[in-house]
Amino acid sequence: MRIGVNGGSLNQELVMRKMQENTDKNLGKDSEEIINECMLISALESTELALESGLRHDQIIISCKTSRPRDLITVYRDLSAKTEQPLHLGLTEAGMGMKGQIWSAASLGVLLYEGIGDTIRISLTPRPGGDRREEVYAACELLQALGLRSFAPSVTACPGCGRTTSTTFQELAEAIQGYVRDMMPMWKTQYEGVESMTLAVMGCIVNGPGESKAANIGISLPGTGEAPRCPVYIDGKKDVTLEGTYAELAAAFQSLVDNYIAKKYPRKVAEVSAR
Numbered sequence: 001m002r003i004g005v006n007g008g009s010l011n012q013e014l015v016m017r018k019m020q021e022n023t024d025k026n027l028g029k030d031s032e033e034i035i036n037e038c039m040l041i042s043a044l045e046s047t048e049l050a051l052e053s054g055l056r057h058d059q060i061i062i063s064c065k066t067s068r069p070r071d072l073i074t075v076y077r078d079l080s081a082k083t084e085q086p087l088h089l090g091l092t093e094a095g096m097g098m099k100g101q102i103w104s105a106a107s108l109g110v111l112l113y114e115g116i117g118d119t120i121r122i123s124l125t126p127r128p129g130g131d132r133r134e135e136v137y138a139a140c141e142l143l144q145a146l147g148l149r150s151f152a153p154s155v156t157a158c159p160g161c162g163r164t165t166s167t168t169f170q171e172l173a174e175a176i177q178g179y180v181r182d183m184m185p186m187w188k189t190q191y192e193g194v195e196s197m198t199l200a201v202m203g204c205i206v207n208g209p210g211e212s213k214a215a216n217i218g219i220s221l222p223g224t225g226e227a228p229r230c231p232v233y234i235d236g237k238k239d240v241t242l243e244g245t246y247a248e249l250a251a252a253f254q255s256l257v258d259n260y261i262a263k264k265y266p267r268k269v270a271e272v273s274a275r
């Protein structure tokens with residue numbers, strides 16, 4: 001059972017009582033602090049009631065909903081200090097697209113890094129006709145960024161700068177990201193540990209090889225004025241140099257990824273015994 005407390009629908013008697021106490025005792029709290037305190041009290045009191053009603057501790061998870069990252073962090077830090085119950089994290093009404101993702105990551109990231117939180121949701125308002133799965137992808141990326149879970153191979157791509165005017169590295173990075181996403185459902189049923197693989201797509205020879213060597217498979221594309229050759233590094237060692245059109249590079253890189261996975265990651269037992 002989830003006990004959900006929302007800052008917008010708190011017990012008004014409790015809020016008025018705490019406001020009065022703040023005034024009478026000259027505590028100097030602002031209204032947000034009082035609301036946060038009331039959310040905490042409400043969550044803990046509701047949990048006690050649920051336990052008294054016969055629910056076991058392992059049947060209860062607590063969620064406190066607020067749409068302000070700083071408040072979410074404050075409330076959950078207090079909550080985790082006062083209860084052992086599992087906590088569900090989510091910044092409610094986070095908004096659309098980049099705003100929702102960044103606000104959610106800014107608040108949930110802090111808490112998760114401190115070891116607070118047992119389940120999460122990134123609440124994104126979908127664009128008209130948008131993909132509802134985006135909030136799942138965002139949640140997976142957040143957990144993977146913090147090293148808490150691995151869901152799929154990560155693709156590192158350079159941001160680009162004055163050293164390149166080519167868009168090939170962006171297109172290739174996007175294509176590889178899409179390829180990983182498409183293939184992962186099949187890979188994860190067949191290969192043990194494939195989700196830990198790292199890929200890199202870099203935009204020039206100045207910094208590209210270094211970052212490429214740090215990945216399991218990295219490609220360094222030519223920057224402005226550089227020879228049209230693309231060295232590929234596998235587990236830190238130069239393996240091959242690719243040349244050609246974007247489509248040829250994408251196909252060759254995907255082929256290298258497929259071969260690497262087949263050689264590096266053991267087949268899952270069910271897959272082996274089915275042969």
Ligand code: SF4
Pocket residue numbers: 158159160161162163164202203204205206207208223
């Ligand atoms: S890898 Fe090259 S192009 Fe990409 S950001 Fe670094 S210096 Fe710029």
